[in-house]
Amino acid sequence: MRALPNLRLRVSSTKLLWVVTGALALALAVVIVVGALRASRSARGGDVAAYIDRVNKLQGLATGPIAQLNAAYAAFGTPRGRTTEQLNRLARGERSLRALRAQIAHVPTPQKAKPIRTQLLRLFDLQVAFAHDVAQFARYVMHVGAPEREAEAARVKLLRALRAASGPKEQAVAFAGYAGATGTAAGQLDQLRAPAEFDRARTAEVARLRGLSSGAADAADALRAGDRPGIQKAMTAFSRNSSTIVVAVRQREAAIAYNRRLRAIEAQRARLARVQQRVQKSL
Numbered sequence: 566m567r568a569l570p571n572l573r574l575r576v577s578s579t580k581l582l583w584v585v586t587g588a589l590a591l592a593l594a595v596v597i598v599v600g601a602l603r604a605s606r607s608a609r610g611g612d613v614a615a616y617i618d619r620v621n622k623l624q625g626l627a628t629g630p631i632a633q634l635n636a637a638y639a640a641f642g643t644p645r646g647r648t649t650e651q652l653n654r655l656a657r658g659e660r661s662l663r664a665l666r667a668q669i670a671h672v673p674t675p676q677k678a679k680p681i682r683t684q685l686l687r688l689f690d691l692q693v694a695f696a697h698d699v700a701q702f703a704r705y706v707m708h709v710g711a712p713e714r715e716a717e718a719a720r721v722k723l724l725r726a727l728r729a730a731s732g733p734k735e736q737a738v739a740f741a742g743y744a745g746a747t748g749t750a751a752g753q754l755d756q757l758r759a760p761a762e763f764d765r766a767r768t769a770e771v772a773r774l775r776g777l778s779s780g781a782a783d784a785a786d787a788l789r790a791g792d793r794p795g796i797q798k799a800m801t802a803f804s805r806n807s808s809t810i811v812v813a814v815r816q817r818e819a820a821i822a823y824n825r826r827l828r829a830i831e832a833q834r835a836r837l838a839r840v841q842q843r844v845q846k847s848l
Contacts, residue, residue, distance in 0.1 A: 612678070613675055613678045616672065616673075616681075617678070617681070623672070624669075627664075631661065633654055633657070634661065634696065636654070638655075638699070647706070647707055651703070652700070655696070655699065658696060658700075659697050659700050662689065662693045662696050665689070666693055669682075669685065677847065678844065680843070681841055684840045688833045691829060695827075698762075701758070702759060705759040711753060712753040712754040712757075713750075715749060716746070716750040718746070719743050722742065723739055723742070726739035726742070733788040733789070734788070734789070737784075737788035737789045740782070740784040740785040741782065744779070744781035744782040744785060747774050747775075747778040747781065750774055751774035751775045754770060754771050762818075763819045765818065769812045772811075773808075773809065773812060776802070777803065779802070779806075780802040780806055781799075783795070783799040784800060787799050
């Protein structure tokens, strides 16, 4: 029989990605406080200055919840931070951002300040969506460990059983056990949901595990029947499905898309600053 391919599950790269992006989130999640207009501006800009002052005060009142959200981002990048309480903190932080966005949207806005309001609310929309997906990703990372461990344990058990097997019947039992375990792991992983950027990688891993489960079941059947062509066919499929290339590509695509969103937040932050400068110069 051909040598068994490497069956190691590669979800750990997603966990590593969380540590990196969690650190970036720490720097990017704080809501921008619009700088007040200079006191030397003419009285014509008094209503705009009053608007910005009101917005600043509202954001100042949210300093505590936002600080807690950032603390949750920082802590979740460490083993001690992956707890249910941390998930709750992320959820509370997202709700705080949504509430602050709603409060700012209701602030009466003078005509000249409307460009500032438009860009500020767009920044909030990007940050709220980002906070939502980070919280969803955190929940995913918290729960993906169970199917990951089950699939890895099944791989180790299969390799040991095949090394100890004295004939086709024992090999068939080993493959049948692996088929059941990987099928269960695939079902567990299929119940989870990750943010859109990462869900294609999760889906690819589900497909890979199901392919391994099917290939192992076919191998078990062929071994029981003594069907050499069937064994060869099953092991070819097994080799193909053991590859993690597709999963790795999907994870890379997710990282690129995720970082693109972070850059979009920074770009919107800069756009807001430019609009504020233009409004200041027009007064």
